[in-house]
Structures are given as C-alpha cells and as structure tokens.
Amino acid sequence: MSNDTRYEVVVVGAGPGGIAAACCAAESGKSVAVIDENAVAGGQFWRGGLSQYGTRQASQWLKRSQAVSIDWLENARVVALRSPDTLAVCRTDSEDVRTVRFGRLILATGARELFLPFPGWTIPGVTGVGALQALTKSGLDIHGKRVVIAGSGPLLPVVALNLKQYGADVLLVAEQAPEDRVGRFAASVGEQYSTDTWVERVSSNGDGELAVDIRQSGDSIRVQCELLACAYGLVPNSELASLIGCRVRPDATIEVDAQQSTSSAGVYAVGEVTGVGGANAAIMEGQVAGYAASGNTEALEPVLAQRDRVREITERTYAAYALREEIFRLAEDDTIICRCEDVALGSLLSFAAGRTAKLQTRCGMGPCQGRICGPITTRLFGWSSGSVRLPGSPVSLGQLAALGDR
Amino acid sequence: MGNDDLSVTINGTGFAVSPTTSVAAAIQNAGITQFRRSVSGSSRGPLCGMGACFECRVMIDGLAHRRSCLTLCRDGMEILTDVE
Secondary structure: OEEEEEEEEEEEOOOHHHHHHHHHHHHOOOOEEEEOOOOOOOOOOOOOOHHHOOOHHHHHHHHHHHOOOOEEEOOEEEEEEEEOOEEEEEEOOOOOEEEEEEEEEEEOOOEEEOOOOOOOOOOOOEEOHHHHHHHHHOOOOOOOOEEEEEEOOOHHHHHHHHHHHOOOEEEEEEEOOOHHHHHHHHHHHOOOEEOOEEEEEEEEOOOOOEEEEEEEOOEEEEEEEOEEEEEOOEEEOOHHHHHHOOOEOOOOOEOOOOOOEOOOOOEEEOHHHHOOOHHHHHHHHHHHHHHHHOOOHHHHHHHHHHHHHHHHHHHHHHHOOOOOHHHHHOOOOOOEEEOOOOEEHHHOOOOOOHHHHHHHHOOOOOOOOOOOHHHHHHHHHOOOOOOOOOOOOOOOHHHHHHHHHO | OOOOOEEEEEOOEEEEEOOOOEHHHHHHHOOOOOOEEOOOOOEEOOOOOOOOOOOOEEEEOOEEEEEOOOOEOOOOOEEEOOOO
C-alpha cells in the first residue's frame, strides 16, 4: 500500500470536465492528481484517450494536458473519505489500496444512463445506448450487426451515426418524444429515426437473436435484431458527493455556486454531476473549477460568461426529451427491477418506502448498490434514493482490511 | 480491427486481440453473450458499458468479480466467464 501523497488539487473523474479542471489547475501552478477508474483518461466522450480523436477540441486538450505535470491515477476508484482531506482509493485491477490527500477536491464523476425496465431488459444483448457506443469504442466488433437503438435523448442519433460508421446495420432509432419536440435531430440519421416510438418488450429465442416489440404511432411492430441499445437519458453519479457531505438535490444533481463550489468547503463539482449538459458544458465548468480551486481569479473571469452561455444552450436541448407516461408502465409483475438481487416489480408493489422494501427484498443491496435500480424506483414509486453508505463502491475483504489499517 | 498483437484465453480458448480492446469486447467478439448468471440463475451480459452496473463481471487472472468493461486486455490474460 502506498503512502499518502498530498496534492494541492485532486480531480475525481478523467472525462472532459475533469481533464479541463486538471489542466487549468496545473497551468495555475498547482500540484494535481486525477483519479479515474478507467484504464485510460478520456471519460465516455473521449473513451480510449484523447489521442484517438481527431477533433480540434480533443487535440487542444491533449496538448494542454501534455504541457503540464499531472499525476494520472488510473484504474482507481475513490471508496471513502478517510479524513476531511484524505481519500481512500482502491485499484480496480488489483488488491492495492492507497490514500490520497488534497488541498482542494474537484468532483467530475459524470453520469450513467437512465434505464427504465420493460419485459426482457435483462437479456444479454440488451444494453444502454451510450453503453453500446462505449463497448464499440473499446473494441466490440459491430460490423454487420443488426442493431435497434431506443429510448430518448440527443445521444440516440449521435450513437446511431457513430455505430453506422463502425459498419453496424442500424434498423431503427426509436425516440419516445414526439416529432415536434425533436424534429431537427431526425434529419441527421435518416429514415430509421422514428419519433413517438418506444420499445415495449424484448424476447430471445436463445441463439442470440432478439425479437423487439415496438410501439410506433399507435401500432405494434416486431423487429428482429442482434443488439438492442435502450436508455432514457442520464443520471448524475453523485454518490461520492453524498458520501463527502455535499448537498445533492432530489434529482441527484450536486448543488454548486457560480464558481462550481459545492456546499462542502474546498470541494468543487463540474460536468454532468451538476446537471446533464454534455461535454462542452463540462469543459467550461472544468475550467471554472480548475481556476477557482487554484485561486487564479485573472484566468477565471473570462471563462465564467462562456460557461453560462454553453450551459443555457445545452439545457434547452435536453429539456425537449420529457418522458411520456407509458414508459413508466412497461414493467410487468415478473419484470426484474433490481438486477443484482433479482427483485421483480410484483414483490415491490406493496411497499410505501424504499427503505422498507430494501430491508425485506434486498432491492438495491447488490454490487451496484442501487446505482441502476435506485433511479428506477424513484421514478416508478417516488422512493427517495436513500443515504450512501461506506464503502462508496464494492471492495474486496482484503482491501477493506487494508483500509482499516490506515 | 487492425493490429491484433496480444493473445488472451477466454474459457481456455486462445484469441488474438488488439491492446485497446476491453475484456468485455473480447468476450463478445468471441461469440459469448452470457458473461455470468444472476442470483436466481438467469443469463446476464453487459448493460451499462461503463462500470456502474456490475453485470459484466468475470474472473480475470484468478481474480473474481472484475468488471470486464473497465479492464483492457493484456498479453497472456486468462478470462473465465460464468463463474461466481
């Protein structure tokens, strides 16, 4: 186990927001570390690393990150706050445990996808939308595969176009929102993009073929495919913020002020955890937090106004994808809600509160610790997500013992 | 896929993969859809693709419960699916 190193600024999350924050803090002369659980920095937007992307934006941040000294702690996950300025960090690829001390902390922990259950959603081959994109970016050979993309949000057409470039046969992009809301996105994908359309059920015949039942403009159609990617937008990863004691709103976003400062002194938050807004907003917020955490007021001033402009545009875009009532009524009595513990809808219906349901059914008590079913039970039953308990992420008994020694 | 210069074994069978391939992708490319079984025995594979759901966990080099979507293939890696 390594001794605890102290950095003036520690960033958790190496996506666009975290990279921008780390660069700005390092450029301001601070010692900086970035902790990320992936093998390569980049987050979801730049999965696989900045050097894989030919965009001007990626090249710019690659250059900035290489021009300064930053310690990248990859394959590492923060599981606890050991003391007010010390993080307990577990390796994801070994049994190693270490502590990292910070002067200022910047949370850039991103978001995960919102899944809403429908019959068959646990069958292998059914994934999230960003999930299928991430798997493809990490080497999944999707060439010639028949794919249905479904759910809601601006990610659907983006992923559809991207998967087509990888050679996938995208049969249908099913957007649940009505056309008048999202019309301008349709053109980019082509005739496969269909609004007022959603997945009702999926079944498998056992040999990797999926039969997807789809509701389209009042009709029910069946589409045969190999992969179904379905998700309904994003949920902020605010568990670590809760663990630290930052104020988190009921919609799971972290409360921040104009300088991205949370309710906990010295702790900042940027990107999707403060409200879903996409990579451009995250990059602007990362810069604000990086300069603010470094006390670099001169550099901070100009990025504040830019951040507000980008936020406004992206928030308008996302507001168009309000979810229709039908989506919340797709699960049947035997549809699994908590995938870790195999708890079905029918066994949860009699409970008034999530806490009682958890104690009696183990709903939310598996390895994902409610990260997938928590947002579901909030939306289906109105249950509050409950408090985050230590450790913030599953650790092995060996790691737990090593943490206790610290 | 390009430069397949690593070799891994999945359930004892050898596969050539590129160094940027995640274990999850390598398993799926090998034609395996069931990564593990749920507590009541039903078939499961990756859901979130980014380390949140724990559905894609497999045994890697003797370590159980590794999230295959977060792990990149390394030369000589031994991957076992469907072990709990």
